[in-house]
Amino acid sequence: MLPDHPLVLHGGCNCRAIRYKVQVPARPERPLNPFSDGKVPFPMVAIDHCNDCRRATGSILPTWICVPTSMMSCQLQPISSPNSHDPNDSAATSSDSSPWVPAVELFKPGPHQDNYHLKFYQSSEAITRTFCGRCGTNLTYFISHGMGEGFPEIFDVILGTIDREDLEKEWMAPDRHCWWSCGIKWVQELSNGGKVLPVHPTYKVNEFVE
Numbered sequence: 001m002l003p004d005h006p007l008v009l010h011g012g013c014n015c016r017a018i019r020y021k022v023q024v025p026a027r028p029e030r031p032l033n034p035f036s037d038g039k040v041p042f043p044m045v046a047i048d049h050c051n052d053c054r055r056a057t058g059s060i061l062p063t064w065i066c067v068p069t070s071m072m073s074c075q076l077q078p079i080s081s082p083n084s085h086d087p088n089d090s091a092a093t094s095s096d097s098s099p100w101v102p103a104v105e106l107f108k109p110g111p112h113q114d115n116y117h118l119k120f121y122q123s124s125e126a127i128t129r130t131f132c133g134r135c136g137t138n139l140t141y142f143i144s145h146g147m148g149e150g151f152p153e154i155f156d157v158i159l160g161t162i163d164r165e166d167l168e169k170e171w172m173a174p175d176r177h178c179w180w181s182c183g184i185k186w187v188q189e190l191s192n193g194g195k196v197l198p199v200h201p202t203y204k205v206n207e208f209v210e
């Protein structure tokens with residue numbers, strides 16, 4: 001569970017063409033999940049067992065931070081910038097010179113979409129997923145007609161795209177499982193403290209963590 005004080009989370013894609021930040025206000029100013037009896041504020045961090053997100057992300061256990069769109073801004077490197085197609089070029093791996101703009105302006109399809117590496121997949125009229133067209137990182141899920149009465153407009157952001165310095169904070173650990181009723185049994189067991197697996201420090205499966 002996120003702490004009560006204001007905080008800023010940073011993240012982005014693997015090649016840094018797309019950067020975002022989430023400015024989380026103090027707890028009393030955060031909107032509440034209307035399906036939580038007023039108990040769960042946004043942003044909320046949830047492990048997702050649904051079939052669509054497993055396939056779309058390619059992750060056996062996608063995890064999201066559900067962020068009111070008003071809290072999120074982004075910094076996108078234009079495709080037209082010098083060396084923009086070479087992720088190994090240091091000038092191309094930072095979008096630091098681009099301005100920060102509200103994510104609602106760029107994380108939805110529009111006339112700007114050909115200008116940036118941020119790409120869109122509209123799986124239906126209402127649902128848009130975004131990913132980096134250069135490095136392939138999945139970034140967000142968005143429902144244009146909203147989640148229902150009382151819900152703020154939300155970007156679900158793939159938790160693994162948050163920068164490591166922020167992700168290491170204990171409060172970033174998922175709060176809950178969602179779509180459990182769609183889940184795969186062994187994945188549920190793995191994700192909920194089930195079977196203990198051998199643990200290797202690297203790829204060498206003949207070495208074990210003490």
Ligand SMILES: [Zn+2]
Nearest residue numbers: 013015132135
């Ligand atoms: Zn990228």
